[in-house]
Amino acid sequence: MKLLRMKPGHGEIVLAEGDIEVPEQERALIEAFRRELDEGMWAAVPTETQTGRREAELVKSFAEVPRDAERVIFFPRAAGGCGAEPA
Amino acid sequence: MALALGTGAVVLVVLVWELVRPTLRRTLIGLQLRWHARRTAAAASGYDPGRERRAEQRARALLRSCVAEHDWAMYTDLGFLRVRGRLGEETGGAVEGSEYAYLIYPHKPIVAYVPETGELLNEYCVAFPDLSRPYGSARLPHSDDVLAKWMALTADERRLIGEANMHLPGRQIDPERVRRDIARLARWEAQRGVRAAELRPPGNVRAA
Numbered sequence: 001m002k003l004l005r006m007k008p009g010h011g012e013i014v015l016a017e018g019d020i021e022v023p024e025q026e027r028a029l030i031e032a033f034r035r036e037l038d039e040g041m042w043a044a045v046p047t048e049t050q051t052g053r054r055e056a057e058l059v060k061s062f063a064e065v066p067r068d069a070e071r072v073i074f075f076p077r078a079a080g081g082c083g084a085e086p087a
Numbered sequence: 088m089a090l091a092l093g094t095g096a097v098v099l100v101v102l103v104w105e106l107v108r109p110t111l112r113r114t115l116i117g118l119q120l121r122w123h124a125r126r127t128a129a130a131a132s133g134y135d136p137g138r139e140r141r142a143e144q145r146a147r148a149l150l151r152s153c154v155a156e157h158d159w160a161m162y163t164d165l166g167f168l169r170v171r172g173r174l175g176e177e178t179g180g181a182v183e184g185s186e187y188a189y190l191i192y193p194h195k196p197i198v199a200y201v202p203e204t205g206e207l208l209n210e211y212c213v214a215f216p217d218l219s220r221p222y223g224s225a226r227l228p229h230s231d232d233v234l235a236k237w238m239a240l241t242a243d244e245r246r247l248i249g250e251a252n253m254h255l256p257g258r259q260i261d262p263e264r265v266r267r268d269i270a271r272l273a274r275w276e277a278q279r280g281v282r283a284a285e286l287r288p289p290g291n292v293r294a295a
Contacts (some may be wrong), residue, residue, distance in 0.1 A: 006215075008089055008211040009138055009222030011145025016151070039219075045155040054155045056238035058246070068254040073149070075235040078253035079231070081214025082259050 001067075003032050005041065005074040012073070016017060033062045033072065041074040126209050132219045133223040146230035153234060160279075165271055166190045168233060170240045172199065190268060193229035196259045197251070210258050211251035 003015040016032035018025030035058070037043065044056040045065055056073075059065050065072055141212050151159050154168070172187040187208060190198045196210040215235045216225040227235065239247040256262045 002100075004151075006217075006227050006235065007142075007147070007221055007223050008133075008227050009133075009142055009218050011142040011231065012149050015267060031139055034091070042239070046238070052155075054153065054158070055241035056153070058239070058242040063119055073153075073234075073238065074229070076215040076217045076225075078213050078215055078235075078239055078250040080249055080250060081216070082212030082252060 001069060002071040003029060003036070003074065004038060006076070014069060015074070024025075030062045032064075034072045040077050042077045044073050045069045045074070046071070046073065065086055108154060117291045135222075138222065139228070142228045143230060144243060146228035148232070150234045150237075157279075158237075160234060160276070161272070162230075162233065165268065165275060167268060168237055169272060170237060172244065174244055189240060190232050190265065191240070192260070193232050194226065196254070197240070198248055198256065198260060198265050200265070200269065202269075205266060207256035207262055210254045210256055210260065211248055212259065213251035213252060 002017045004012040006016050010078050016029050018029050020026045020029060031076050033043065038080070043065075044058050046056050046057055047069075048054055048056065048068070056066075057066075062072065139196055140156065150162065154162070158168055168191040170189045172189060186201065186203060187199055188202050189211075190200065192198075194214075196212045199208040200206060213236065215227055215232060217227065218225060218258060226232070236247070256265070
């Protein structure tokens with residue numbers, strides 16, 4: 001499993017990578033996961049439904065991450081935006 | 088005669104030059120100052136066009152790996168993504184005439200509309216500012232912004248809409264532009280042979 005984070009000026013960076021079946025690596029993943037949530041990030045797991053539709057799932061704890069997920073993507077939490085600049 | 092005309096021309100050129108010179112000088116100095124200020128500002132903010140381009144390339148690759156092939160083609164061809172709204176499904180399924188969708192633009196509001204009629208419903212202004220500003224800016228690359236909106240919408244539409252500032256259509260994006268984009272999308276899908284029924288969710292009464 002890979003934990004990725006979107007970053008301005010860079011694109012995504014790999015925060016942690018490991019096999020969740022290996023306790024040490026799972027612990028490292030959990031620590032990195034919590035750190036990002038503590039920083040106010042949202043965590044999403046890209047998924048595919050049985051009908052083939054792509055979507056995402058927001059997770060609030062590592063326990064909610066599907067065990068077979070390949071990656072979790074962290075991104076800054078949403079905030080009401082848009083300045084005064086018209087498009 | 089020729090000598091007089093020549094002398095007159097030279098005198099005229101010199102006079103015009105003397106008149107224009109101060110203005111020209113001021114303009115050149117102004118341009119030089121503006122150019123210098125722009126360079127200084129860029130250096131101070133750490134803006135690097137090459138780095139931003141590489142960031143956008145990474146963001147596009149990530150977006151491509153997350154969305155369906157059809158959606159990726161839509162984004163590369165048209166510059167936006169469409170996501171079907173699903174709040175109606177939570178309360179007992181979509182009802183005839185209530186289906187709606189969103190258009191996701193990079194760093195612009197999400198626009199809700201009715202695909203059946205093209206009616207624009209609302210603009211949802213939402214951003215994903217990274218307050219750590221790693222390279223002086225809080226803005227994600229364009230495709231990361233689109234992916235963040237897509238993930239948040241498909242995962243928890245109600246939450247994202249709740250966080251956004253809602254406005255009537257036209258606040259930030261020209262409604263004519265959106266209507267043109269909706270028409271472009273319809274043509275694009277027609278060319279790709281996508282039937283409207285395929286876009287509707289299973290169990291939707293309108294798809295029957």
